[in-house]
Amino acid sequence: MTVLASCETYRISVPLKKPFKTALRTVVAAEAIIVHLTTSDGHSGFGEAPPTHVITGDTLEGIERAVELIFTQLTGLDIRHPERIFEKLHKTLIGNTSAKAAIDMALYDLIAQNAKLPLTLYLGGYRESVETDYTVSVNAPEEMANDAAKYEKQGFKVLKVKVGIDTPENDLERIRAIRACIGGKITLRLDANQGWNPKSAVRIINEMEQEGLDIELIEQPVHAADIEGLKFVTEHTMTPIMADESVFSPVDARRVLEMRAADLINIKLMKAGGIHQALKINALAESYGVRCMTGSMIETKLGLSAAAHFAASQPNVTRFDFDAPLMLKEDIVPGGITYSERTIHFSQQPGLGIDAERFLTTLRERRG
Structure with a gap:
C-alpha cells in the first residue's frame, strides 16, 4: 500500500526581471510556499502556492497553516484511491484555494508517478x-x-x-x-x-x-x-x-x-x-x-x-x-x-518530472 507519509513546506522568493504591474498590484518577486509530500514507499510530490492576496485572499502564513491543517486529515491515505483524498482535501477547510492547489499538485504528481506516466498523459x-x-x-x-x-x-x-x-x-x-x-x-x-x-x-x-x-x-x-x-x-x-x-x-x-x-x-x-x-x-x-x-x-x-x-x-x-x-x-x-x-x-518522466533530490537540496539551501 502506498500511503501519504509526510508533508514539508518551504518559503521561496525569486526576483523578477522587471516589476509586474496590473490594475490590482505590483509584483517585484515571485513568493510562494512549496509543498513537498512523501509516500510510504519513498516517492516525492511537489506543489506550489503563491500568496495572491488581492485575488485569492491568501498570505504566506495562511497558506502554511492551511497546508498543515489539511495534511492532518490526509496522513495515511492510500494514493491508489485518489477520490477519497480529494474529497477530504476540499472538505477540511472552506476557501484556502491556494493551499489546496499546492497539495493537489503534489498529489497528482505522486498519482501519475504511481501510474508511471507523465501527468499530461x-x-x-x-x-x-x-x-x-x-x-x-x-x-x-x-x-x-x-x-x-x-x-x-x-x-x-x-x-x-x-x-x-x-x-x-x-x-x-x-x-x-x-x-x-x-x-x-x-x-x-x-x-x-x-x-x-x-x-x-x-x-x-x-x-x-x-x-x-x-x-x-x-x-x-x-x-x-x-x-x-x-x-x-x-x-x-x-x-x-x-x-x-x-x-x-x-x-x-x-x-x-x-x-x-x-x-x-x-x-x-x-x-x-x-x-x-x-x-x-x-x-x-x-x-x-x-x-x-x-x-x-x-x-x-x-x-x-x-x-x-x-x-x-x-x-x-x-x-x-x-x-x-x-x-x-x-x-x-x-x-x-x-x-x-x-x-x-513536457518531460517524459512520470508525474511532473521534477528532480526531487536536486530540488530539495536547493530548497534547503535557500531556507538556510
Missing part, C-alpha cells in the same frame, strides 16, 4: 506541447509599446496586455500605441483585472472595435462579483469577453455559464483549488460550448508545470498564459516543463 494526453502568450505590464503607452516590440522580437505571437489601472481612455491610448508600434500581425488580448465599470467597458471596447484595433478578447473587464455587469458587457460588444476572477469554483462557473455572462473562462489552479476542481470547471464549460484558457499567478516553473500538464491534456482548453517563469531572474526548479521561446515542452 495521465490526465488525457491531448497535446504534446503548448504555446504561451507573454504579458505586457500596465505602464505609460510608450513603455508598453516598447515592451510589446521587445516580446515580438523574442518570438511571441500573442501578447496579453494589462489595462484597467486608471481610466479606459488612457487604456485606449495604450492599445493605440502598441498597435502603432507592432502592427497587426501580433494577436492582442486585454486583461482589465476588474478595472472598468460595465458602461465604460462597453464604450471603450466599442471604440476599439470601430478603430480596428483587432483585440482577440477582453479578460475580466468588471468587478468579480458583478456577474450582471459582466453579462451586460458580453451582450453589448462584439469582442469575446472572458471571465477570470469571477470564476473560482464549479458553482461560480455554472452561474456564469447559465447566465451566458461571458464567452470564455480563464481557469487558474490557485483559484480553483487545484487540478481536481479545474477539470470539473473545464468539463462544465465544455458542456455549454464555452472554451477555456488556463493561466497562472506569478509562479515558478513548478506551479506552471502543473498548470501546463492540465491544460495540455484537455481539448477544451485552447489558450495558454504560462509566461511567469520567463519573467524570473533565475530558474530554481530542476526538471518539469521546458521553454523554447513561446513553446512549452
Whole structure:
C-alpha cells in the first residue's frame, strides 16, 4: 500500500526581471510556499502556492497553516484511491484555494508517478506541447509599446496586455500605441483585472472595435462579483469577453455559464483549488460550448508545470498564459516543463518530472 507519509513546506522568493504591474498590484518577486509530500514507499510530490492576496485572499502564513491543517486529515491515505483524498482535501477547510492547489499538485504528481506516466498523459494526453502568450505590464503607452516590440522580437505571437489601472481612455491610448508600434500581425488580448465599470467597458471596447484595433478578447473587464455587469458587457460588444476572477469554483462557473455572462473562462489552479476542481470547471464549460484558457499567478516553473500538464491534456482548453517563469531572474526548479521561446515542452518522466533530490537540496539551501 502506498500511503501519504509526510508533508514539508518551504518559503521561496525569486526576483523578477522587471516589476509586474496590473490594475490590482505590483509584483517585484515571485513568493510562494512549496509543498513537498512523501509516500510510504519513498516517492516525492511537489506543489506550489503563491500568496495572491488581492485575488485569492491568501498570505504566506495562511497558506502554511492551511497546508498543515489539511495534511492532518490526509496522513495515511492510500494514493491508489485518489477520490477519497480529494474529497477530504476540499472538505477540511472552506476557501484556502491556494493551499489546496499546492497539495493537489503534489498529489497528482505522486498519482501519475504511481501510474508511471507523465501527468499530461495521465490526465488525457491531448497535446504534446503548448504555446504561451507573454504579458505586457500596465505602464505609460510608450513603455508598453516598447515592451510589446521587445516580446515580438523574442518570438511571441500573442501578447496579453494589462489595462484597467486608471481610466479606459488612457487604456485606449495604450492599445493605440502598441498597435502603432507592432502592427497587426501580433494577436492582442486585454486583461482589465476588474478595472472598468460595465458602461465604460462597453464604450471603450466599442471604440476599439470601430478603430480596428483587432483585440482577440477582453479578460475580466468588471468587478468579480458583478456577474450582471459582466453579462451586460458580453451582450453589448462584439469582442469575446472572458471571465477570470469571477470564476473560482464549479458553482461560480455554472452561474456564469447559465447566465451566458461571458464567452470564455480563464481557469487558474490557485483559484480553483487545484487540478481536481479545474477539470470539473473545464468539463462544465465544455458542456455549454464555452472554451477555456488556463493561466497562472506569478509562479515558478513548478506551479506552471502543473498548470501546463492540465491544460495540455484537455481539448477544451485552447489558450495558454504560462509566461511567469520567463519573467524570473533565475530558474530554481530542476526538471518539469521546458521553454523554447513561446513553446512549452513536457518531460517524459512520470508525474511532473521534477528532480526531487536536486530540488530539495536547493530548497534547503535557500531556507538556510
